[in-house]
Amino acid sequence: MNKAYDVIVVGAGPAGSLAAKHAALGGVSTLLIEKHPVIGCPVCCAEAISTTGLTNIVEPDPRWICSEIERVRLHGPGNSKAGIYHPKAGFVLERKIFDRAMAEQAAIAGADVKVGVDALDIIRGNNGDISGVVADDNGRSVEIGARVVIAADGVESQIACRAGLNPVLKPKDIHSSYQYLIGGIELEPRTLEFYFGNETAPGGYIWVFGKGGGLANVGLAIMPTKSPHKKAVEYLDEFIARRFSRYKIIERMTGGVPTYMEALPLYKDNLLLCGDAARVIDSLTGAGIANALLSGKLAGQTAARMVREGISGEFYRKEFLKIKGRELKFYYLCRQIYLKLSDDDVVNILRFVDDIFGEKEITGINPFEVITKIIMSHPKLLTLGRHLLTMN
Amino acid sequence: MIKMAEQKQYRVKIDFRKCGNCGACVAVCPTEALHLDQIKLSSKDENCIGCEFCVITCPADALALSDE
Ligand SMILES: Cc1cc2nc3c(=O)[nH]c(=O)nc-3n(C[C@H](O)[C@H](O)[C@H](O)COP(=O)(O)OP(=O)(O)OC[C@H]3O[C@@H](n4cnc5c(N)ncnc54)[C@H](O)[C@@H]3O)c2cc1C
Numbered sequence: 001m002n003k004a005y006d007v008i009v010v011g012a013g014p015a016g017s018l019a020a021k022h023a024a025l026g027g028v029s030t031l032l033i034e035k036h037p038v039i040g041c042p043v044c045c046a047e048a049i050s051t052t053g054l055t056n057i058v059e060p061d062p063r064w065i066c067s068e069i070e071r072v073r074l075h076g077p078g079n080s081k082a083g084i085y086h087p088k089a090g091f092v093l094e095r096k097i098f099d100r101a102m103a104e105q106a107a108i109a110g111a112d113v114k115v116g117v118d119a120l121d122i123i124r125g126n127n128g129d130i131s132g133v134v135a136d137d138n139g140r141s142v143e144i145g146a147r148v149v150i151a152a153d154g155v156e157s158q159i160a161c162r163a164g165l166n167p168v169l170k171p172k173d174i175h176s177s178y179q180y181l182i183g184g185i186e187l188e189p190r191t192l193e194f195y196f197g198n199e200t201a202p203g204g205y206i207w208v209f210g211k212g213g214g215l216a217n218v219g220l221a222i223m224p225t226k227s228p229h230k231k232a233v234e235y236l237d238e239f240i241a242r243r244f245s246r247y248k249i250i251e252r253m254t255g256g257v258p259t260y261m262e263a264l265p266l267y268k269d270n271l272l273l274c275g276d277a278a279r280v281i282d283s284l285t286g287a288g289i290a291n292a293l294l295s296g297k298l299a300g301q302t303a304a305r306m307v308r309e310g311i312s313g314e315f316y317r318k319e320f321l322k323i324k325g326r327e328l329k330f331y332y333l334c335r336q337i338y339l340k341l342s343d344d345d346v347v348n349i350l351r352f353v354d355d356i357f358g359e360k361e362i363t364g365i366n367p368f369e370v371i372t373k374i375i376m377s378h379p380k381l382l383t384l385g386r387h388l389l390t391m392n
Numbered sequence: 393m394i395k396m397a398e399q400k401q402y403r404v405k406i407d408f409r410k411c412g413n414c415g416a417c418v419a420v421c422p423t424e425a426l427h428l429d430q431i432k433l434s435s436k437d438e439n440c441i442g443c444e445f446c447v448i449t450c451p452a453d454a455l456a457l458s459d460e
Contacts, residue, residue: 035430044414118430136429156415156428169419176416176451224449232451254451256416 004145005031005112006307008133009152009300010119010159012039014289015275016152017102018057018296019303023150024110026304031144032103032111033135035118040099044255045289046179046209046217048192050090053290057297064098065091066211070190074350077197077343082354086362092192092209092217093289117142122149122162122271130163130270148303150272152296155256157277160264167264167279169256171224175204175286177255178232179219180240182247187216195239196346202226203339204286206239215250218243221257221286223339257286259335260328266295266320267313270306274299280320280328283335284371291328295320327368334371336388337381345381349374400459402442404435410454417446417455 007023009016012034020032048069054060070087107113116138123143125131132145151159160167193208200206203223210216220236240247261279266272275292282291302316352374375381404425411433418426425439426446440457447455
């Protein structure tokens with residue numbers, strides 16, 4: 001057995017690095033392991049985050065901010081559109097740098113960081129508690145002891161499976177994504193573009209998130225069961241050819257965006273789950289960075305207290321759901337409604353959104369309120385919502 | 393697990409030129425027949441039950457099953 005730690009964090013994405021940082025700040029010995037040799041690479045992400053989602057947890061740093069967001073443009077079928085002008089709405093990050101910076105912060109807080117270490121399984125002690133992980137350390141099989149394990153291993157989430165939890169998603173509970181980083185294009189600055197419609201991106205949407213300097217993340221997410229034969233990449237290629245006359249593809253990436261899984265516990269014994277591994281995604285938009293940061297931070301803080309004070313993982317579950325539980329459930333319901341919309345519904349909703357926001361400057365937005373307003377004023381959505389609620 | 397005589401043995405065919413190593417297929421595999429290590433996706437074909445969830449979910453058209 002290698003050196004044992006109080007806390008081992010598996011996966012150095014935003015969730016894992018924040019967990020390791022806060023465990024270390026809590027005064028316990030902490031190891032952060034990442035299977036890739038380079039942190040932040042590859043990263044499957046469109047890189048947008050709201051101002052509060054970021055700044056509630058991390059101090060913004062120009063090193064990893066590509067662009068500020070002040071405008072959102074929504075495009076629907078038949079040229080329908082709506083715009084929201086909201087200075088200081090959020091940021092487009094450079095996650096290759098951001099993810100590494102978060103791991104650096106974990107190291108500065110006192111955590112050990114090891115790359116090229118792939119956690120393969122958990123080890124159970126005689127009392128049945130998890131006592132560490134088995135890992136492939138750059139080609140060598142090792143066992144590393146730990147009193148608390150934090151699984152921050154992303155969408156593929158294998159540690160939770162090993163611990164007997166069931167994070168496996170049905171194809172209807174995941175969005176299938178493809179994205180290009182493209183260059184040499186002109187875009188309206190500081191603007192996020194979204195494209196909706198059952199022909200454009202069945203059950204999902206297309207995004208164009210400018211990164212400044214003629215670069216953009218252009219990608220889409222579709223619901224695989226709505227399009228079992230035509231793949232995400234085909235929709236994206238069609239869209240890009242329509243939207244841009246000149247562009248250069250610089251990188252491509254694929255991804256799976258999980259939906260929130262209320263049934264998946266956020267902890268079991270001395271294992272805590274956070275980020276995508278815990279499926280704490282905003283199911284309507286697929287945004288997961290902010291929840292990864294928050295759940296990571298709370299998991300790390302709790303892990304330190306589990307070691308030092310003997311509290312239970314339940315503390316983490318309660319704290320996280322106190323802040324996010326209602327929102328996660330609400331967005332999950334919205335997603336179910338969204339999946340049932342016709343193109344005409346989308347056109348109507350965009351018209352409604354345009355009536356509310358027009359080009360007026362707003363200083364804040366409460367998505368919860370806006371979406372509720374949209375649902376309340378569209379009888380079909382209201383009926384759908386009620387129906388879905390009674391089914392659950 | 394004991395395999396019935398009539399149960400088919402599937403093989404997951406991965407096209408590595410298309411695969412983006414994102415793990416979407418791993419997330420939907422009900423039998424842990426797919427694994428993503430630091431270098432690339434691999435399959436444990438003896439676990440595969442032929443549900444095709446991975447094939448449907450793959451964003452890049454990189455997966456197919458065969459049952460020879
Ligand atoms: C195409 C796409 C676009 C997206 N766009 C946005 C967006 O614009 N805004 C937003 O908020 N969210 C977005 N998301 C979601 C967002 O990317 C995720 O929610 C976020 O990355 C989750 O962070 P995480 O730390 O939980 O997981 P990850 O960032 O996936 O990190 C997990 C880490 O764990 C490592 N790991 C996995 N298994 C092991 C193991 N066994 N041993 C060691 N290490 C392991 C992985 O290599 C990885 O580095 C998008 C997702 C996709 C797929």
